[in-house]
Amino acid sequence: RQSHAPDYLEGLNPEQRQAVETLNGPVLVLAGAGTGKTRVLTTRIAHILATGSAQPSQILAVTFTNKAAREMKERIARFIGGNVEGMAWLGTFHSICVKILRRHAELVGLKSGFSILDTDDQLRLIKQIIRAEGLDEKRWTPKAFASMMDSWKNRALTPKEIPEGEARAFANGWGRKLYEEYQDRLSILNACDFGDLLLHVITLFKTHPDVLADYQRRFRYMLVDEYQDTNIAQYLWLRLLAQGNPNVCCVGDDDQSIYGWRGAEVDNILRFDHDFKGAVVIRLERNYRSTSHILAAASHLISHNQGRLGKTLFTDFDDPENDLVSVASCWDSEEEARSIGDEIEALQGNGHALNDMAILVRASFQMRSFEDRFVTLGLNYRVIGGPRFYERMEIRDAMAYFRCVVQPADDLAFERIVNTPKRGLGDATLKLVHELARAERMPLIQAANQLCQTEEIRPKARNALKDVLASFDRWRQQMDGKSHTDMAEIILDESGYTEMWRLDRSAEAPGRLDNLKELIRSMEDFESMAGFLEHVSLVMDKDKAEGHDAVSIMTLHSAKGLEFDTVFLPGWEEGLFPHQRALDESGRAGLEEERRLAYVGVTRAKKRAKIWFASNRRIHGQWQSSIPSRFLDELPEDHVEIVEQSSNYGGYGGGGGYGRSGMGASRFVNQEPFQNSYSTPGWQRAQKAKAAQDAVFERGDFRAQGTKRQGPKTIEGE
Ligand code: ATP
Ligand code: MG
Numbered sequence: 001r002q003s004h005a006p007d008y009l010e011g012l013n014p015e016q017r018q019a020v021e022t023l024n025g026p027v028l029v030l031a032g033a034g035t036g037k038t039r040v041l042t043t044r045i046a047h048i049l050a051t052g053s054a055q056p057s058q059i060l061a062v063t064f065t066n067k068a069a070r071e072m073k074e075r076i077a078r079f080i081g082g083n084v085e086g087m088a089w090l091g092t093f094h095s096i097c098v099k100i101l102r103r104h105a106e107l108v109g110l111k112s113g114f115s116i117l118d119t120d121d122q123l124r125l126i127k128q129i130i131r132a133e134g135l136d137e138k139r140w141t142p143k144a145f146a147s148m149m150d151s152w153k154n155r156a157l158t159p160k161e162i163p164e165g166e167a168r169a170f171a172n173g174w175g176r177k178l179y180e181e182y183q184d185r186l187s188i189l190n191a192c193d194f195g196d197l198l199l200h201v202i203t204l205f206k207t208h209p210d211v212l213a214d215y216q217r218r219f220r221y222m223l224v225d226e227y228q229d230t231n232i233a234q235y236l237w238l239r240l241l242a243q244g245n246p247n248v249c250c251v252g253d254d255d256q257s258i259y260g261w262r263g264a265e266v267d268n269i270l271r272f273d274h275d276f277k278g279a280v281v282i283r284l285e286r287n288y289r290s291t292s293h294i295l296a297a298a299s300h301l302i303s304h305n306q307g308r309l310g311k312t313l314f315t316d317f318d319d320p321e322n323d324l325v326s327v328a329s330c331w332d333s334e335e336e337a338r339s340i341g342d343e344i345e346a347l348q349g350n351g352h353a354l355n356d357m358a359i360l361v362r363a364s365f366q367m368r369s370f371e372d373r374f375v376t377l378g379l380n381y382r383v384i385g386g387p388r389f390y391e392r393m394e395i396r397d398a399m400a401y402f403r404c405v406v407q408p409a410d411d412l413a414f415e416r417i418v419n420t421p422k423r424g425l426g427d428a429t430l431k432l433v434h435e436l437a438r439a440e441r442m443p444l445i446q447a448a449n450q451l452c453q454t455e456e457i458r459p460k461a462r463n464a465l466k467d468v469l470a471s472f473d474r475w476r477q478q479m480d481g482k483s484h485t486d487m488a489e490i491i492l493d494e495s496g497y498t499e500m501w502r503l504d505r506s507a508e509a510p511g512r513l514d515n516l517k518e519l520i521r522s523m524e525d526f527e528s529m530a531g532f533l534e535h536v537s538l539v540m541d542k543d544k545a546e547g548h549d550a551v552s553i554m555t556l557h558s559a560k561g562l563e564f565d566t567v568f569l570p571g572w573e574e575g576l577f578p579h580q581r582a583l584d585e586s587g588r589a590g591l592e593e594e595r596r597l598a599y600v601g602v603t604r605a606k607k608r609a610k611i612w613f614a615s616n617r618r619i620h621g622q623w624q625s626s627i628p629s630r631f632l633d634e635l636p637e638d639h640v641e642i643v644e645q646s647s648n649y650g651g652y653g654g655g656g657g658y659g660r661s662g663m664g665a666s667r668f669v670n671q672e673p674f675q676n677s678y679s680t681p682g683w684q685r686a687q688k689a690k691a692a693q694d695a696v697f698e699r700g701d702f703r704a705q706g707t708k709r710q711g712p713k714t715i716e717g718e
Helices: 014-021 037-050 064-080 093-108 120-130 144-156 176-189 192-209 209-218 233-244 292-302 334-347 364-377 393-406 411-417 427-440 442-453 459-480 485-492 495-504 510-524 529-538 580-602 667-671 674-679 680-693
Strands: 027-031 057-064 221-224 248-252 280-284 325-329 359-361 382-383 551-553 562-570 603-615 618-620 622-623 640-643
Touching: 014 280, 027 037, 037 057, 037 064, 037 248, 093 192, 093 209, 120 144, 120 176, 120 233, 120 411, 144 176, 144 192, 144 233, 176 495, 192 209, 192 233, 209 233, 209 393, 221 233, 248 562, 280 359, 292 325, 292 580, 292 603, 325 334, 334 359, 334 364, 334 562, 334 603, 359 364, 364 382, 364 551, 393 411, 393 459, 393 485, 393 495, 393 529, 411 442, 427 442, 442 459, 459 485, 485 495, 485 510, 485 529, 495 510, 510 529, 529 640
Parallel strands: 027 248, 027 280, 057 221, 221 248, 325 603, 325 640, 359 551, 359 562, 382 551, 562 603
Antiparallel strands: 618 622
16 A cells, blocks of 8 residues: 655664554553654654544643643654644643642642642651640651651552551651641642642542543543653653553663662563553654764663663664764863863864753752853853743742742642741741631631731731731732732732842842742743742743853753753763662662763763763762762773873873873772773772761752662563
8 A cells, every 4th residue: 555654754774663552542652762752752742642542632641841741742743743732731740730639629638729839848747747746856857757658658558558667767657647637737738749739640540530531531642751760650640541441652772770779660661551441552763863972881881770661772773973972071160171172072062062062960959050151151051940030039039939829728838938038027927827727727828818917926926917917808809900029029029028128238139139039930831820830839830931142051851852963971980870769879870870870971961971070079068079980980992982182271281091000089090090991990989988988968859768679571472
């Protein structure tokens, strides 16, 4: 049969095409980096739409980030040249769940205007509960409990369902009780946290078969990207929906499972054809992204992992320059930033766009030296997924004001700003408000209102409190008549918040005022304050989509799925990468997850991968000499070049390069020059000594939970 293939199918290889065209029944695409998995998903959606197999609103498509969802939508639109606005169910698990929950909130004990707590709020709430129970919060920290609760929610366990052993684990037996109280508190606040979004929907589906059946009918096709990083709750959620309808297509790569520390279960992908009956498993082996050197380096590196399915990858793409993967050393992180900055400028001078370059770090503290250096150079950069705009103090405060206006039951917001700026409301007053709120199970604002009618609070504080409450009432009434951006300005002015920073003499104050302005500007893109608030709580991984050419700086974790011509990989040092904490907490499994992270890093590069390590690193003000990462030992010699540094910064002794003597930086480097070390286990030995060293890294996104990784498994029928 000779029919002309539609444009969007052109150029796909036979396996990709099979994955696109096998619309009915479960399909798993299990394939290495850069083989076109995401492209297959996108094309598949285009195919579903183009063949009229479903309406846009009948497709459920899950991406790992909101950004990926946006990009996918744009690409589909380009493929089919049509309108894809109706694709209401394309997004992250979280954003899809919010949407479902808003429609059925009442069925799980919420009201549809519920708010979503961020981590900061969550910790404050846990702290209150731990305190109220009289537990020692220094010993039993809110953070520890949050991560415990997270691991329950990742496994879709409600307080009743957690195993007895774990239920008693926290603070000698308090686990379940605190979890119960926390959930109880949330429902009074009409709020939920991130983990709840999935949990509530699962509960909803389980307790209301009619609702579930409705969604099963609606979603005629379901697609999931980065399936190797789904957790148990996400898997259950998908299973529930797929019961009614087996047209599920998941794509992923077991070698890129890098969120075990956050509860992801690589088993989900390994068990797919067992759990989804009649699944077709498709392998893709041709890599369309990277040059042969980059691919060989990545493949060789990941081959050191035991718990993997193993797969072949080949490419016939080679850049005319065909650069080897480079490894370079430097003295410290400042020199690393200088050298990489120089290389970037050189590439730019040769006509390469900054947009095509990225620096991928293991830990977010590494970003600072690059940011500092790039500011000095006047080099445009953007930090993706890093310390974010919406997490700055003044932004959080301002948002707390807005939340109190939109969501009067939002206790955490109220607490945050009730005495910011200072209004003479002391701890004693606030304690009274808290006690009443707890006793009567009512929101703080309501409790405060009641207390103001009594003589319990001293007149001065009472007046101050009355004032704030009256302001909130007034702003709420004004909301209807004014635009939300005007309202935002009014609220920040009348509350005295803006004034507080105007009077502040600190060096940061002007910047904070600018940020507040920027906040209001960013609200213009939304129709209402509520819409804006929801956006912020959801889109935490949003990068500021600056239009200009800029180098991207991000963690390896947030680089998943992305690609760049040139990728810089700094900080390949023992303790940093692999990260000491991963090794300490999860042993071999931790090391293998670190190695997968290295694989993700290298495979982001299309043409150039440049690895760096520093002989010294300053961590929390402490200098530590470092040992090159064992991962360097695991790169294939034929595809890697050692770059001698010709420049010498700051007079740290002679020549450049790690072979130089007298650098005194790393014992190891002096004893065994890197050049000869591919065949020696020398680094491993040195690492042992190093492992004893106390390298403690503060990492915002690193919370190892000791997840277990199963041994190698084979997919049946393979
Ligand atoms: P990762 O595992 O890193 O997420 P992936 O398997 O999702 O990778 P894609 O991002 O879909 O891979 O594809 C990698 C690159 O190869 C993209 O630039 C994509 O456009 C390109 N590509 C994929 N398939 C083809 C093809 N058949 N012809 C040409 N280019 C392709
Ligand atoms: Mg992908």
